[in-house]
Amino acid sequence: MQKCQKKRGQYPLIALVLFAFIVFSVFFNGSNVEEISPSEEHPFLVSKNLTALKLNSARELDKSSKCHYTVEYSGRGANWDAPVPESGGRREMPESCDFFSGEWVFDNTSHPLYSESDCPYMSDQLACQKHGRPENGYQHWRWQPHGCDLKRWNATEVWEKLRGKRLMFVGDSLNRNQWMSMVCMLQSVIPSDKRYMSPQQHLSIFRTEEYNASVEFLWAPLLVESNSDHPVDHRLSERILRPDSHLRHSSHWRNADILVFNSYLWWRQGPVKLLWSNEQDGACEEIDGLRGMELAMRTWADWVASNIDPLKKQVFFVTMSPTHQSKEGWEPGSEGNCYDEKLPITNRGYWGNGSDVDTMQMVGRVLGDLGTKVSVLNITKLSEYRKDGHPTIYRKFWEALSPEKLANPASYSDCIHWCLPGVPDVWNELLFQFL
Numbered sequence: 001m002q003k004c005q006k007k008r009g010q011y012p013l014i015a016l017v018l019f020a021f022i023v024f025s026v027f028f029n030g031s032n033v034e035e036i037s038p039s040e041e042h043p044f045l046v047s048k049n050l051t052a053l054k055l056n057s058a059r060e061l062d063k064s065s066k067c068h069y070t071v072e073y074s075g076r077g078a079n080w081d082a083p084v085p086e087s088g089g090r091r092e093m094p095e096s097c098d099f100f101s102g103e104w105v106f107d108n109t110s111h112p113l114y115s116e117s118d119c120p121y122m123s124d125q126l127a128c129q130k131h132g133r134p135e136n137g138y139q140h141w142r143w144q145p146h147g148c149d150l151k152r153w154n155a156t157e158v159w160e161k162l163r164g165k166r167l168m169f170v171g172d173s174l175n176r177n178q179w180m181s182m183v184c185m186l187q188s189v190i191p192s193d194k195r196y197m198s199p200q201q202h203l204s205i206f207r208t209e210e211y212n213a214s215v216e217f218l219w220a221p222l223l224v225e226s227n228s229d230h231p232v233d234h235r236l237s238e239r240i241l242r243p244d245s246h247l248r249h250s251s252h253w254r255n256a257d258i259l260v261f262n263s264y265l266w267w268r269q270g271p272v273k274l275l276w277s278n279e280q281d282g283a284c285e286e287i288d289g290l291r292g293m294e295l296a297m298r299t300w301a302d303w304v305a306s307n308i309d310p311l312k313k314q315v316f317f318v319t320m321s322p323t324h325q326s327k328e329g330w331e332p333g334s335e336g337n338c339y340d341e342k343l344p345i346t347n348r349g350y351w352g353n354g355s356d357v358d359t360m361q362m363v364g365r366v367l368g369d370l371g372t373k374v375s376v377l378n379i380t381k382l383s384e385y386r387k388d389g390h391p392t393i394y395r396k397f398w399e400a401l402s403p404e405k406l407a408n409p410a411s412y413s414d415c416i417h418w419c420l421p422g423v424p425d426v427w428n429e430l431l432f433q434f435l
């Protein structure tokens with residue numbers, strides 16, 4: 001029925017498509033345009049392409065997805081009805097101690113908890129010794145909370161807690177960093193013929209029949225559906241997301257027993273484009289990263305609020321992982337970044353400008369509204385001190401490095417991810433306190 005009606009109005013439709021195409025050509029360039037570029041001499045090709053475009057806006061987002069055109073954010077979805085927090089507030093235990101406030105203590109007897117070369121699953125992005133890091137001091141730090149001690153890491157005890165369960169990390173490459181750490185911290189107590197690692201995909205699974213348990217990682221950098229959902233083949237330049245749809249990811253995470261979410265850095269590279277699920281014309285709304293993240297967090301929180309029974313499942317949210325891109329922050333007047341840093345920062349008040357306070361407050365509000373359904377792993381401040389913990393140049397780089405870059409190591413240093421063994425091991429020790 002609708003189709004027939006649309007055909008009668010073909011002339012305006014063609015005009016619309018041509019107009020959109022012109023707008024499109026202005027904003028997009030080269031090969032991108034070819035996918036949908038109509039031949040101007042064949043109007044029927046144009047309307048065929050319109051159908052294709054419309055389908056595009058309904059199909060799942062991927063690397064090649066495009067906004068038909070972009071308008072300013074309308075305010076849609078912003079007047080959120082927060083669920084009433086359950087009594088008791090957020091789960092933080094034990095009540096008397098804040099595990100996240102403390103200091104780093106050099107301790108080369110207790111740490112590291114495993115050795116880099118003994119973890120067969122180790123990622124080349126994180127194996128700093130293998131890639132030539134000349135010292136290993138960064139592996140020897142223990143986190144000491146003020147006023148209490150952390151329960152000692154015990155891999156067997158963790159497996160006992162995971163028996164018959166699925167522990168799933170969901171998020172971006174920092175969360176994958178934490179998952180990798182967890183796998184390395186747990187794998188050594190399982191005989192090698194009783195553990196399995198699936199190839200890296202949207203969902204990567206490490207499992208063992210010994211405990212009928214798995215430790216999994218789901219790539220979902222923006223939590224909701226986006227054009228960046230392929231773990232390797234994703235688009236970096238332009239973020240398009242469906243702020244109201246997590247289904248692509250939640251269909252995987254819904255059956256996990258313990259969920260550890262994160263999201264942050266992917267929202268920090270400028271405005272993002274919203275493509276609402278019921279949008280018919282491929283029109284996107286542009287919004288700044290922080291408000292975009294809040295919309296996605298609210299959609300995620302909605303799922304948590306209606307699907308999580310805290311007596312049956314545990315949900316954690318890991319706060320932003322700090323970057324050390326600018327040495328100026330801890331050594332005023334100097335240039336450079338985390339490259340060649342060998343010691344943690346000792347200034348207790350240190351807070352780097354890569355950790356956005358507005359984002360933290362927004363996350364705090366969203367998690368606060370969820371009450372006891374979610375626990376926060378507030379790793380930001382403790383990780384801020386660890387300017388020495390990043391891979392810098394001692395990791396595998398996927399692209400070839402030019403001689404100019406090689407001559408200036410800081411120019412290509414990774415000051416975002418973390419060497420393993422290292423800082424994320426402590427995030428997992430903290431997680432262990434709550435299991």
Ligand SMILES: *[C@@H]1O[C@H](CO)[C@@H](O)[C@H](O)[C@H]1NC(C)=O
Pocket residue numbers: 029030
């Ligand atoms: C179009 O793309 C080419 C490379 O594909 C680039 O050199 C050129 O600067 C681009 N032009 C605009 C206007 O973006």
Ligand SMILES: *[C@@H]1O[C@H](CO)[C@@H](O)[C@H](O)[C@H]1NC(C)=O
Pocket residue numbers: 108
């Ligand atoms: C631990 O560190 C101390 C002080 O740097 C050093 O004297 C000692 O040899 C180290 N022990 C081990 C096992 O590396």
Ligand SMILES: *[C@@H]1O[C@H](CO)[C@@H](O)[C@H](O)[C@H]1NC(C)=O
Pocket residue numbers: 154155156157160
């Ligand atoms: C680790 O946990 C297991 C199981 O709970 C227990 O039997 C073992 O004694 C613990 N090991 C240490 C060193 O505490």
Ligand SMILES: *[C@@H]1O[C@H](CO)[C@@H](O)[C@H](O)[C@H]1NC(C)=O
Pocket residue numbers: 164165166212
């Ligand atoms: C293994 O764990 C799953 C849940 O992850 C459960 O459904 C299944 O029954 C368990 N199998 C055995 C043999 O215990």
Ligand SMILES: *[C@@H]1O[C@H](CO)[C@@H](O)[C@H](O)[C@H]1NC(C)=O
Pocket residue numbers: 326328329353354
């Ligand atoms: C942090 O500060 C440095 C130096 O002052 C500056 O270059 C950088 O852009 C700042 N980063 C952010 C995210 O504001």
Ligand SMILES: *[C@@H]1O[C@H](CO)[C@@H](O)[C@H](O)[C@H]1NC(C)=O
Pocket residue numbers: 319360363364367376378380381
């Ligand atoms: C995390 O801890 C910092 C202090 O280190 C605090 O300012 C922030 O509000 C906390 N965030 C959340 C979400 O609880």
